[in-house]
Amino acid sequence: MHPFLEKVKRDSDSFFVHHTKIEEQLPMHSHNKHQMSYVEGGVAFLNTRNKSYFFPARHFIWIPAGREHNVISRTSVKFVRNIFFPKWVIPKDHKLQERGGIFPVTDLLMEMIYYTEKWRGDVTKKDKTQLEFLLALKNIVLDAAENPLPIVLPTTENETLRPILKYIHQHIDQPLYLDKIAEEFGQSSRTLSRLFQGNMETSFLQYVKLSRTIKSMEMLLQTDLSITEIAYSCGYNSLSAFSYAFQQIVHRSPKEFRKQTELKNKTS
Structure with a gap:
């Protein structure tokens, strides 16, 4: 077992606090505590066995105790802040006992994490x-959990x-049609459609839409490209089509998403 995981697991009734400038490069693993992680700078993903959660700036990830996972960053990060919660502090009937996700970091929660x-x-x-103090922080986390970020990519x-x-991720800037990709990989359109529904519980079209949205969120956070340039880089043929699809999933326009993130980062 990795020495870090041994430290986390050694006392199942304690909180465990771990802040580091270097990410723990861990394979898929689990532990006996709930984990809250906040990444300063960079873009990261929480991976479980069947889902991938994108989390942008000013959001934290919640990983329930016992859930196999790992966290991978796409870019270098400034700091990773982790607080591990013993199972007893979360109410037995609360959704965070079993459900992970990405949630917004309020100004109050940010100050408490820094403390x-x-x-x-x-x-x-x-x-x-x-x-x-950590029990009070827990109550803020429970409130934040009412507003998850709806970006989950099945794997x-x-x-x-x-x-x-x-192939889809490598060609996200190009038109992606079910029949063309099915032909490229020697499948019928019907078979490929069934593969998506049967193995990933989503349609081909929805998977492409989510992939385009996640790519655009990365670019909004990590580049100075205009929103129009990002739209075309993510495979949309117009700004209006991109904005509509983004709003449907993120519940904010691309402009609002970028502006809100920039303002919050300046005050962090």
Whole structure:
């Protein structure tokens, strides 16, 4: 077992605080605590066995205890802040006991995360002041969990689909049609459509739409390209089509998403 995971697991009743400038490069793993992670700078993904969660600036990831996962960043990050919650602090009937996701970081939650930046390792019931603070932070997390970011990209171990998914991501700036891709990989359109529904519980069209949206979110955060340039780089043939699709999934326009993120980063 990785030494870091041994430290996290050694006391199942304690909180565990871990802030680092270097990401823990871990394979798929699980532990006996809930994990909240916040990444400063960069773009990262939370991967589980069957889903990939994109999380942008000013959002945190929540990973339920026992859930196999790993976190991969697409770009270099400034800091990774992790707080591990013992199972007993989350109400037994709360959705965070079983459900992971990406959630917004409010100004208050941001300040509370930063307040813990000098803490290291276990926080137990003997550490009364720190424990009370983390229990208060937990309540803020429970409130934030009411507004998840609706960006979840299904993944699969299916050997037929994996190269097709890779092809989609490599050609995201081009027109992507079910019949053309089916022909490219020696499948019928009907068979490929069934493969998506049966293995990923989504349609080919919805997968492409989500992939384009996630790529555009990365570019809005990581580049200075205009929104029109990003639209074409993500395979849309007009700004209006891109804006409509983005708004449907993110519930904000591309301009609002970029502006809100920039303003929040300046105040962080």
